[in-house]
Amino acid sequence: MEFRHSDKALHWQERLQRFMDDKVLPRSAEYWAQVREDHTRQPQAMEEMKAQAREAGLWNMFLPGDHGAGLTNLEYAPLAEIMGRHLWSAEVFNCNAPDTGNMEVLHMYGSPEQQAQWLKPLMAGEIRSAFLMTEPAVASSDATNIETRIERDGDHYVINGRKWWSTNMGHPNVAITIVMGKTDTDAATHQQQSQILVPVNTPGFRVERMLSVFGYDERPIGHAEVVLDNVRVPVENLIAGEGRGFEIAQGRLGPGRIHHCMRTIGAAERALDLMVERLLSRTAFKKKIAEHSVWEQRVAEARINIEMCRLSVLKAAWMIDQGGAKNAKSEIAQIKVAAPRMALQIIDDAIQAFGGAGVSGDTPLAELYAGVRTLRLADGPDEVHNRTIARLEYAKHGGRGG
Amino acid sequence: MEFRHSDKALHWQERLQRFMDDKVLPRSAEYWAQVREDHTRQPQAMEEMKAQAREAGLWNMFLPGDHGAGLTNLEYAPLAEIMGRHLWSAEVFNCNAPDTGNMEVLHMYGSPEQQAQWLKPLMAGEIRSAFLMTEPAVASSDATNIETRIERDGDHYVINGRKWWSTNMGHPNVAITIVMGKTDTDAATHQQQSQILVPVNTPGFRVERMLSVFGYDERPIGHAEVVLDNVRVPVENLIAGEGRGFEIAQGRLGPGRIHHCMRTIGAAERALDLMVERLLSRTAFKKKIAEHSVWEQRVAEARINIEMCRLSVLKAAWMIDQGGAKNAKSEIAQIKVAAPRMALQIIDDAIQAFGGAGVSGDTPLAELYAGVRTLRLADGPDEVHNRTIARLEYAKHGGRGG
Amino acid sequence: MEFRHSDKALHWQERLQRFMDDKVLPRSAEYWAQVREDHTRQPQAMEEMKAQAREAGLWNMFLPGDHGAGLTNLEYAPLAEIMGRHLWSAEVFNCNAPDTGNMEVLHMYGSPEQQAQWLKPLMAGEIRSAFLMTEPAVASSDATNIETRIERDGDHYVINGRKWWSTNMGHPNVAITIVMGKTDTDAATHQQQSQILVPVNTPGFRVERMLSVFGYDERPIGHAEVVLDNVRVPVENLIAGEGRGFEIAQGRLGPGRIHHCMRTIGAAERALDLMVERLLSRTAFKKKIAEHSVWEQRVAEARINIEMCRLSVLKAAWMIDQGGAKNAKSEIAQIKVAAPRMALQIIDDAIQAFGGAGVSGDTPLAELYAGVRTLRLADGPDEVHNRTIARLEYAKHGGRGG
Amino acid sequence: MEFRHSDKALHWQERLQRFMDDKVLPRSAEYWAQVREDHTRQPQAMEEMKAQAREAGLWNMFLPGDHGAGLTNLEYAPLAEIMGRHLWSAEVFNCNAPDTGNMEVLHMYGSPEQQAQWLKPLMAGEIRSAFLMTEPAVASSDATNIETRIERDGDHYVINGRKWWSTNMGHPNVAITIVMGKTDTDAATHQQQSQILVPVNTPGFRVERMLSVFGYDERPIGHAEVVLDNVRVPVENLIAGEGRGFEIAQGRLGPGRIHHCMRTIGAAERALDLMVERLLSRTAFKKKIAEHSVWEQRVAEARINIEMCRLSVLKAAWMIDQGGAKNAKSEIAQIKVAAPRMALQIIDDAIQAFGGAGVSGDTPLAELYAGVRTLRLADGPDEVHNRTIARLEYAKHGGRGG
8 A cells, every 4th residue: 555646647747737837827817718708719728728738748648548648547636636726727638528538438439430530539629529418307316217219210310308417518619429318218227228429510409508507607618408309310320339328328437537526626625725825814803814713623624524535536546447447336436425525515614714705706616616516416416326335335234235 | 482473474474475476476587587688777577566565565564663564573574584585576575685774774873864865765666775884805704894984074074995795786776875984993993983875976986896696696686896986975974973883783783684584594495395396206216206215304404494493583583672683692693693504505405406407597596505605604704693602602601701 | 473481481480490409409419329329219319309399389390281280381391491401300390201201191091090090199209100112123213113012811911022211110119111012913003002001010021121321321210121021911001992002102292302302402501501611711722712713603503503492392382282292293303303413412512622521420411412312212213203394394295295 | 556455464454353253252242241240350361362362473563663563554554443343352462552652652762671661561461551641620632731740859750740531540450651741841832741650559649530431431441530649750760851741742642543543443334334234134114224215325424434534544654654743743633533523423323223222232332432432532632633734734825834
């Protein structure tokens, strides 16, 4: 057992942090001004930073093996934390969700043709993609509820359904989506589903509206409600084969949750930094707020919980590296529950430390809160992950297992 | 001791609820459409509803004695809860903050001239007002920190300072503000401050920007940052006398907190209603979500906490009625801490029950959360109210008191 | 609505408090010394205090109507709080559980012969009684699980079963028990059970062992595990009639929970008193611990939660007075959950304030904690009460009700 | 970074676990029967198990370097967890507190004579020892408060003071104590204190009484209140030198807290095991309690929190191994706060799952709760550790540091 990152991992962290400090953070204001000016065009600043990052070799670092930077999940995790401190920066490095997950899926399950047509431009950062899974009409906590139909009709599949929380659909460069739906409602529960590639310009594919998160539109990425109305795509667009949708979804969740959780830890660290700076800079009742002991308790709890949570995420990453996501079913569920909860408490405390500035746009805290709050729901609510964990515990004692 | 409301109070509740059901809620969509269309004009729907409410005698119900409906704080409190379920509706009845507090101040402390010029049109609902107290540069948790200066110069006062969270400054009809500032920095701590009337069209009075709450702009009311740059007003605009600002501020806080807390309870009841309806309407893992026992626990906790909190607020209202806000210093602080905390937990659970719909604009929950979250900061953060409560406890045992 | 106790109630509070201060608390040490010396004999001090209390008219105050002091539940509740500060004192006034509940049952459901034989000496404080309901072999959270059998055999009932947490079985004067068991396992779920009187000296009635609560034996009262092995009692011992056991049990729970909850509030107030005194008397890091703001927060939360909880209990008492326990099903469940939780947090904070003295016998805190902890389990665990509350909420929205 | 224990560590875990299963747990009942029979004599069963453990090489495993088993803190930590599942078992392996800490102190700071006289028999398990630090008269949260005086008088030191929570003073074999007191009240704050060896049979050394923990006497080990009344010991008994008491105390705290925290994790795992077994074995409302989803949530939270906490403790152990306790000031404070809190919640949930059996002696849960609750106070309360952590955070931002 060894708690020091490898030299290689430390080296990547140092490179990424330096690039962030030198090339990215100084252009934050410029980037956001361009987004505000016209959120339907890809900001020039982003394209320039992307070119620099790619040239610097800080590109597709999330992707295992030769296609990316050759990093393990454990090595990549701290990089996700660094990007998570300023969430928008992940696109600079082509490491933003859900493109990352979609690239993983195409990397692992895509046919050579699918990879040539979609994976290649995604990895080049030329196009963006969305993943259409959650549906407004059913409890997404139970994945077997999905109602979208993917029906074979000769050389095509015909897709009908309504999806929402389709992240990236607001991105100017979005071109392709992966849609989850049922090809066979009579099959065994976990063989009913399939995943299929649907370009956004396919007839019948319609963005119904964009969704807000606590009042934020989350431009330029955005979350859409999408209607698929007799959408026809060639049978070659199916990924891996009929009935493998659930399997593919499971596979992407492991590394994806590591990424989410590490970014969440980055957000928590940033909130803690902001909180401490505020506490040290303001005075009430004749002493610095930092010296009021209730804040000592909160700052300490923040540090305790960040440290505990980060170790858990890193261990889960290590377990995936050792034996795949199946090897870490409980651990992946554990961090999915633990990380957002931890971060929300810290962000909320930071808001309290800032007073009115905390809930307004003068700090990033309220928007961080909104974003992290959705993580208690995205990819399944806490309750379902806890159900998984509990059933694995029960199974250890001979009870009905996970 | 008697826990039934008086017949009079029940009658008012019934009247208000009926008016809400018949005249207000059916026009909600129309009103909000008009706001979205042009938030700089007072919506026609609002003016019509106001006229109807006034005609129905449901007008200025918050104001004690003959000037309003002749209701005690205890009798008015449940009306605030009813309006709190749909917060925007309070304006229909001329019962919205901060106009209510400003009217109370002018009612109790205003000169006949001040009352004729400003109280009369406020009570008629013809103009709106703001209260300028909090400042961005100092910890508002300690009221003695205020830096705005009100300096005598012949027959005028000259005011310099920067305020924010000035609610109502976005309202199309806003005309007058009450500004808190220091007239004498050498006086005893609680005699340094004064309150003064400043019309919004006075030269040097400038709205710097509007603030957001989480991602909401809270139109049409809005919260502004305001700069007062050598603003000159006649000495007659001072309220009550130099050095009485703190006293006036204290006086308004008692009833105002009853109103806030009851509205917050209304918000919590609404969130609970929505949550239960959702739980009963969705199925996961082959049974209604309502039947998963973790939700039984949360629904029960919601009911327990709402009931406890409402009784506390009603008791505080009763104590104010019995002997004024000074009589209920601890109780008023208690509910200020308890009500938002209670409501936030319930709203957050409701969000969890709704999944993605909970954080989006498809339910009122995320906006309710944002609004209630600010109540843990507005009029002083929880920590300062808890300090007050604790010191009153210490005083009972001979410790340094509140 | 009126939050002041009636003059009559205030008068009783004042009388009881004075008697406590003058006659009971000064003899606390003497009483406990006698218990420690020989816990199998009724302490002389207790008998003397009982005689004085009876003479002073402070006797059986819990019993409604002419048989007691003629107090309503609302009037009695604050007296239970006063006794709850020093739990052992309730026996002085013949107001201790479970004798109170047993007397209520005999008062409401007992035949004249049962009342003459058992209610009369109980009301005179000459004998003590136990209530044998909970069983070690089944989940007591679901009352239908009870396995004890009460079988008719000619003019007798034959009882077989195993009970535990039979409070008072350690009392030197215990003479009679009320046993809950099934007379007809084929009847409808809530008509299977009956209650029957079983004297402790009946052949086959055996105290198997005394139970501890945390490390406390809770002498002199004690909790026993009791075996009923072919215990025969005359058919006249059955209370009210076969199949009415559940109905009788429900009836006793309303007032009993008011008593428990008010005593629990008394315990919380005492813990808060002790905590504040400690905080004001010790110094750390150069200031009184009371001035460390984390303690301000905890003291304030304690006060907030006690006040909210007390109002809820008083309202539930008032509702029982208005229309019986059936009228207050949710409210009674609410306080059963809320009061122990509230008190446990305060007692735990007080323990923290005292350090080592808090967990030892030098303060009453650890024993209070142990005692209140059992209240989250006794008469059904929190989870079952929350289930009841939730189902009543669901029923309001057309869901399956309580 | 590597989350797998070394082969060496795994081997030791396997050896210890096997010995526990084969030689220790089967004799639990026998051992406790002997303790209950006569707690003033060392149970024969313990001596036999000790002899076996020593022969098996499972002896003094806590001690680093050649004197023990040659294990690092990281390697020893999981062994402490195994022993923590059955806390009394630590003595079997001569690994019980506070003997472990006292042996460490003598190992690091003791003179050759001190080591020959006291360390040798301690390491042989022939005698037991206590550490006398905490005092009843002052807030132990601030170590500078200590009032015991150690005054030089010729070739002797004369010691006067009152200590409590002196663990092991009830042990039949206790022979030696290490006493913390002030040799120079004029010195700099952290140079006033010294540590000195005081045999329990020295004239003037008096056990005033034994203390209880939530009603438990914690025999055979016990916690004593000790009076030192003009106790004279030779100057050679001073450890390391005058004024080094604080330094010595700090040194022992690092490894000691690892041990405490890992034992606490062992206790938490045991509580979780018991809880799950109970939930799977009982039925309420027609299904296994395990299937009520509120219990899924609690079991999952238990697993999440145990895993996070264990990683933090192991990391702190690793940091001590890397650079000493000074290297891990924040981390050691973090686990001291986190581990008991985590375990208390799980034990409390387990109590709730067991109902009445949970608070009684039929499960180990109530006694575990009591024991772990003291860990939030022993070696400084949570609040002081949080203060340390917070100040280290503040220092990162230029604030006044730890």
